[in-house]
Amino acid sequence: MSEIDPNSPSALVDVVLPCLNEAEALPWVLSRLPEGYRGIVVDNGSTDASADIARAAGATVVAESRRGFGAAAHAGLLAATAPIVAFCDADASMDPAQLPTLVARIMSDEAELVLGRRRPTTRGAWPVHARFANRALSLLIKTRAGIAINDLGPMRAASREGLLSLDLEDRRSGYPLEMLLKASRAGWRIEEIDTPYSPRVGRSKVTGTVRGTYTAIKDMSALLRAH
Numbered sequence: 602m603s604e605i606d607p608n609s610p611s612a613l614v615d616v617v618l619p620c621l622n623e624a625e626a627l628p629w630v631l632s633r634l635p636e637g638y639r640g641i642v643v644d645n646g647s648t649d650a651s652a653d654i655a656r657a658a659g660a661t662v663v664a665e666s667r668r669g670f671g672a673a674a675h676a677g678l679l680a681a682t683a684p685i686v687a688f689c690d691a692d693a694s695m696d697p698a699q700l701p702t703l704v705a706r707i708m709s710d711e712a713e714l715v716l717g718r719r720r721p722t723t724r725g726a727w728p729v730h731a732r733f734a735n736r737a738l739s740l741l742i743k744t745r746a747g748i749a750i751n752d753l754g755p756m757r758a759a760s761r762e763g764l765l766s767l768d769l770e771d772r773r774s775g776y777p778l779e780m781l782l783k784a785s786r787a788g789w790r791i792e793e794i795d796t797p798y799s800p801r802v803g804r805s806k807v808t809g810t811v812r813g814t815y816t817a818i819k820d821m822s823a824l825l826r827a828h
Contacts, residue, residue, distance in 0.1 A: 612636045613684070614704055615761070617677030618660075618691040619670055624649040626693035626802035631658040632736055633697040641680055642691065645673040651691075671769070671776030678764055687758040692801035694726070695719070695756050699796050703758040706792055711787035713763055714781070717756030717796035726800045742778070745825045748785050753777050753821075756796055763789070774817035775824045782824065 616634060618626070622643050631640050638677055642662035644652045652740060655662050665676040678686055685707055687700050698778065699761050703715040721727045735752055755777065767783040784791060 614700070614758070615677075615681035615683040615685070616640050616689055616697060616700065617674055617681065618689055619645060619673035620647060620648045620651050620655070620675065620691040621645045621668075621673075622649045622651060623691040623725075623802070624651045624654055627651060627691060628655045629693050630660060630689075630691055630697060630801075631655065631660055635698060635701055635730045638687075638697070638700065639683065640697075641677045641715045643677040643680075660784045667772065668785045669773040671772040671774070671779075674776050675769060675772065675784045678761070678769075681761050684761055685758060686761045686764055688755060688803070693811040694799055694801040695754075695796060696799075699756070700758065702796075703794055704754065706794070707758055707760060708710055711790070712792040714759045714791045715757060716750065716752065716781075716791070717754045718752045719754045719792040719798035720795050722797050722799045726798050738778075738818060738821060741822070741825055742781070746782055746785065748781060748791065750781070750791070750793055752793065753781065754796070756800075759784070759789075762788045771820070771824065773820050775820040778824050 614637065614787055616638050618640055626725050634640050641663060642655035642660045643663045643665050645665050661682045665673045665678050674688060685704055687704060689695055689697050703717060706712040706715045719727065738753060742750060767780060769779050773778045
């Protein structure tokens with residue numbers, strides 16, 4: 602991929618924020634977007650004021666009626682127009698102000714996909730069952746796909762053109778893993794950068810529950826078998 606001049610207008614980054622009832626967290630999350638970074642909040646069927654809050658904060662709001670992390674994330678990718686697209690949870694567990702560290706690796710052409718490796722800021726930031734599941738998944742990814750990563754975290758950055766070329770199809774919990782697998786298969790340079798991980802605002806729809814974690818692992822295991 603060609604190098605992008607960080608001082609040019611083309612350095613704008615679109616930040617996709619999948620959202621389901623995140624009215625409490627959104628004001629802080631959107632206020633933390635760096636200058637030149639546009640928030641794309643994908644409302645995945647919220648019943649609270651998430652969409653209105655996002656619009657009032659200046660974010661672009663995209664409605665995605667089909668439930669699922671992958672459905673929301675991909676709708677945001679399709680709505681993006683910037684040369685670089687980043688993904689971040691909308692629950693305030695990860696700070697968008699950290700994104701330039703990831704994006705810099707893309708801009709300097711040092712990597713094609715950069716993942717934020719979650720580093721808990723407190724003991725309660727990452728539930729034990731979710732942390733255990735992540736370690737097990739990382740081991741599976743290494744043994745079955747030959748990709749050595751420590752965390753399939755929600756914060757990541759890559760070029761918009763490159764992401765679209767991957768032709769991602771999963772619309773549930775397996776979307777982040779499919780992105781990783783197809784990027785690796787395409788020969789992309791993949792990096793991890795340590796990123797602070799704080800307790801989320803509100804309850805997680807995935808890793809906050811044992812059932813949600815089980816569903817995510819089930820979806821991702823199916824992808825690994827297919828891979």
